[in-house]
Amino acid sequence: MTPKMDTTEPILFVLSIDTEEEWEWGEAFPQQDANVSNIDNIPAFQKVCEGLGLRPTYFVDYAVADNPQAVEHILPLVPEGNCEIGAHLHPWCNPPFFGPVGEFESHVVNLPKEQVSQKLxxxxxxxxxxxSIKPKSFRTGRWGIDKKVMSLLIEQGFNVDSSVYPFYENEYFHCNGSPSLPYWPDLDYPLKVSSQQMIYELPVTVGFNRSNFELANKIHTAFTKPPLSWTRFNG
Incomplete structure (x- = not known):
């Protein structure tokens, strides 16, 4: 018997788009009646992707999914099978609302588990x-993932997360030490690799144009803080 040849083409990369409202980042986070006119350009963008043989994943947030005109632009693309609809959680425009949203509340990982659960x-x-689809892939708004969010994703039937931003950190969370390539995350500490196979992690592709990413990141980080930041070396 002649063994069957595996004709499956390898996946070289995954193209994903945060499909969300737009506003001036210096202004307040929009909670309701957000501007989603940018979604008008999705059909044209999809044609470009199909011309290149790409099947993009659109991480759609509540503001877009709740706008009839935005849905009208995206919905015809779904039955064709040339794209995927994932879920994108922006705390500020995703009900239920729990009061004003500032910088702290805009990060999913900062919210109590019960709030994240209701919003998700x-x-x-x-x-x-x-x-008319149940999303299987997910990305937090403004990045970041933790134990509570990971457990909620599994409860909702997600099998892929893409919330890890390697080398990134801010005053609320960091993704330092995470793998830069896809991996099975530890459910208690999602930045580490584990043997579970319920949910897969697809980190966003970032890095430095140097062979040793870790060393380059250490140098970059050192020059973003005193006493070296005054040199503006990174610029």
Missing amino acids: ENLVKKLEQSF
Whole structure:
């Protein structure tokens, strides 16, 4: 018997798009009636992707999924199978609302588990209503993932997360030490590799144009803080 040849082409990269509202970042986070006119350009962008043989993943947030005109632009693309609809959680425009949203509240990892749970459940329901699909891939708004969010994703049936931003850190969380290539994350500490196979992590592709990413990151980080930041070396 002649063994069957594996004709499956290898996946070279994954193209994903945060499909969300737009606003001036220096202004307040938009909670309702957010501007989603940018979504008008999705059909043209999709044609470009198809011309290149790409199947993009659109991480759609609540503001887009709740806007009839935005849905009208995306919905015809779904039955063709040339794209994927994932879920994108922006805390500020995703009900239920729990008060004003500032910088702290804009990061999913900073919210209590019960708030994230309610918002995630509403987001999944809205995507199901608008696009007749149950999303399997997810990305937090403004990046970052932790134990509580990972457990909620599994409860909602997600099997892929893409919230890890290697080498990134801010005053609330960091992704330092995470793998830069796809991996099975530890459910208690998602920046580490584990043997579980319930949910897969696809980190965003970032790095330095040097062979030793870790060393380059250490140098970069050192020059972003005193006493070396005055040199503006990174610029």
